[in-house]
Amino acid sequence: MLTKQRHEMILKLLEEKGSITVTEIRDLLKASESTVRRDITALDKEGRLVKVFGGAIANKQSVTSHEYTVAQKEDFSREEKEKIGKFAASFIEPEDFIYLDAGTTTAYMLNYIEEKSATYVTNAVVHAQRLVAKGMKVLLIGGELKASTEAVIGSQAVQTIKNYHFTKGFFGVNGVTKQSGFTTPDASEAAVKQVAVEQCRKSFILCDYSKFDEISSVTFASFYEGEIITDRRISGYEDCKNIIIAR
Structure with a gap:
């Protein structure tokens, strides 16, 4: 297949789906992964799509790779996060084996x-300390501690989580769209989130209104892999059965 034909097909797929992975393009076009990556890079330079980690998105959508620190994020949507955190905590039942993701929104759950x-597994040192202080049984994931988000990441964390089977998991997110799913700026943090979602019988994504229609660099789960707990009805998402409004 000629380069021009591949480019046209990639752009057509993006027009239909909004986002696509390197693997999807490779399988659909019967091309090598290196060829697909070169095509994406070329189209990105031409401004015809946006290259992201592992694939591409239509260039009408914005992508952010910026990661705010925990201290900075604490002041964002405080009331909404409090409402979401309180409601999310009500889903925890006796004998649950819970995964609790790092982040400021999941931190609001700790008050409730x-x-x-239940047993609580987390990759957040601060979450673990607060839960232990309340008399909870806590397992803290080991690995590299990321300074900006205070999350434990890395291959050790991923391997440990693979050994667990959670009844429920609660996750923070930086961006949500139907096409790109749940996204976060850091690839290492996304890898931990991805494997944790896979190990959960049921996953809850804690997401205030401001995260919808935002895209960060890396997808860690598709849109329907989790139930979204948010603070209000979101325009354009009225038909989504996996959205729960906190009350």
């Missing part, structure tokens, strides 16, 4: 978690 017969 009361179930002491």
Whole structure:
């Protein structure tokens, strides 16, 4: 297939889907992965798509790779996060084996978690300290500590999580769209989130209104892999059965 034909097909796929991975393009075009990556890079330079980690998105959507620190994010949508965190905590039941993701929105859950017969696994040192102080049973994931988000990441964290089977998991997110799913700026943090979602019987994505229609660099789960807990109805998402409005 000629280069021009491949480019036209990639752009047509993006027009239909909004985003696509290197693997999807490779399989659909029967081309090598290196060829697909070169095509994406060329189209990105021409301004005809936006190259992201592992694939591409239509250039009408904006992408951010910026990651705010925990201190900076604490002041964002404070009331909405409090509402979401309180509601999310109500889903924890006796004997649950819970995964609790690092982040400021999941941190608001800690004010309302009361179930002491559940076991809590987390990659957030601060979350672990606060839960232990409340008398909860806590397993802290080991690995590299990321300074800006205070999350434990890396291959050790990923391998440890693969050994667990959670009844429920609660996750923070930087961006949500139907096409790109749940996204976060850092590839290492995304890898931890991805494997944790895979190990959960049920995953809850804690997401205030400001995260919708935003895209960060890396997808860690597709849109329907988790139930979204948010603070209000979102225009354009009225038909989505996996969205729960906190009350």
